[in-house]
Amino acid sequence: MLRIGLLTSGGDCQALNATMRGIVKTVLRNSKEKVEIYGFEDGYQGLIYGRYRKMSWADFSGVLIKGGTILGTSRTPFKLLDTPEADGVEKVPAMVKNYRKLDLDCLFVLGGNGSTKTANRLREEGLNVIALPKTIDNDTYGTDMTFGFPSAIDIATKCIDDIHTTADSHRRVFVIEIMGHKVGWIPLYAGIAGGADVILIPEIPYEMDNVIDAIEQRERDGGRFSIIVVAEGAITKKEAAMKKKDYKRLVAQRVKPSIAYDIAEEIAARTDREVRVAVPGHTQRGGEPNAQDRIFATQCGVEAAMSCLTGEYGCMIALRNGHMMRVPLEEVAGKLKYVDPDSELVREAKMLGISFGDE
Numbered sequence: 001m002l003r004i005g006l007l008t009s010g011g012d013c014q015a016l017n018a019t020m021r022g023i024v025k026t027v028l029r030n031s032k033e034k035v036e037i038y039g040f041e042d043g044y045q046g047l048i049y050g051r052y053r054k055m056s057w058a059d060f061s062g063v064l065i066k067g068g069t070i071l072g073t074s075r076t077p078f079k080l081l082d083t084p085e086a087d088g089v090e091k092v093p094a095m096v097k098n099y100r101k102l103d104l105d106c107l108f109v110l111g112g113n114g115s116t117k118t119a120n121r122l123r124e125e126g127l128n129v130i131a132l133p134k135t136i137d138n139d140t141y142g143t144d145m146t147f148g149f150p151s152a153i154d155i156a157t158k159c160i161d162d163i164h165t166t167a168d169s170h171r172r173v174f175v176i177e178i179m180g181h182k183v184g185w186i187p188l189y190a191g192i193a194g195g196a197d198v199i200l201i202p203e204i205p206y207e208m209d210n211v212i213d214a215i216e217q218r219e220r221d222g223g224r225f226s227i228i229v230v231a232e233g234a235i236t237k238k239e240a241a242m243k244k245k246d247y248k249r250l251v252a253q254r255v256k257p258s259i260a261y262d263i264a265e266e267i268a269a270r271t272d273r274e275v276r277v278a279v280p281g282h283t284q285r286g287g288e289p290n291a292q293d294r295i296f297a298t299q300c301g302v303e304a305a306m307s308c309l310t311g312e313y314g315c316m317i318a319l320r321n322g323h324m325m326r327v328p329l330e331e332v333a334g335k336l337k338y339v340d341p342d343s344e345l346v347r348e349a350k351m352l353g354i355s356f357g358d359e
């Protein structure tokens with residue numbers, strides 16, 4: 001008998017179900033033994049409290065195009081892993097106990113950075129864990145792509161596309177805030193795909209003077225509008241030079257809902273332009289996975305299943321230079337993948353005339 005467990009952890013995204021379908025179909029088709037499948041509800045919470053469903057092939061049929069996660073998810077911050085739950089339950093011992101109680105052979109964890117760190121901790125505790133790189137943010141170290149990212153780019157791009165008509169009609173400046181947590185992958189890709197004039201990302205600290213210059217230059221060139229794409233984690237040069245704790249305090253003191261509103265206010269004050277803000281927010285994580293996401297999620301699922309069937313645990317499934325592979329969890333856990341400010345894509349965007357606010 002082969003007993004496998006599945007859980008989805010952290011922020012949801014579009015291709016979680018597609019990935020689980022890939023795992024389950026492949027295991028069922030290729031296992032020489034009878035298979036039992038346990039789906040833990042709401043991420044690590046399900047493993048901590050032993051909340052699971054015994055599942056079958058039928059649960060994963062027809063979910064390829066379904067967004068969200070059929071198992072539910074939650075955030076279990078890694079830094080609180082050794083802090084007991086409110087009811088006193090010790091998280092790590094509880095997870096180990098429930099894994100052992102079900103006599104699992106392997107646990108598949110579909111998660112982002114924090115979840116992968118926890119997966120690595122479970123590996124250290126002796127569990128057989130295989131992680132799969134989930135997040136719209138694309139910031140998982142060790143893989144060139146994460147599932148969720150391709151669909152998020154499409155949604156953010158569509159938002160930028162749709163803003164163009166109103167920006168043009170009204171001669172406005174639009175500040176569009178794009179998700180991505182501490183990194184700028186979605187804003188960079190969607191910004192280029194959507195024809196943004198300015199893209200501000202955390203990896204390239206900006207100065208407001210340069211943003212204003214870019215808007216004015218566009219006006220001199222005859223442009224009727226400007227589209228500023230700002231990452232939710234974008235940062236000025238002055239902020240980048242601050243101590244981490246001082247910057248955190250500054251962010252905590254912000255009275256506006258988010259960075260786009262601060263930037264919009266400053267542009268309006270320093271130019272005579274009408275400025276508006278658009279924040280697509282969680283729509284970027286919602287809806288169906290696009291075709292590229294479905295394919296990549298399926299590849300991740302198949303690779304993870306085969307890794308389990310060949311007894312290779314303690315790894316994360318990754319895409320590197322066009323090839324699927326397994327990378328040791330301890331090599332990737334706890335590290336973030338940032339946009340390289342000197343990458344070809346950034347250089348090409350600059351050559352095209354997109355401003356990153358740094359010069």
Ligand code: F6P
Pocket residue numbers: 011112135136137179180181232285
């Ligand atoms: O990690 C995915 C993400 O959508 C980030 O882009 C964003 O910063 C964060 O999650 C939002 O988290 P929550 O859904 O908990 O508000």
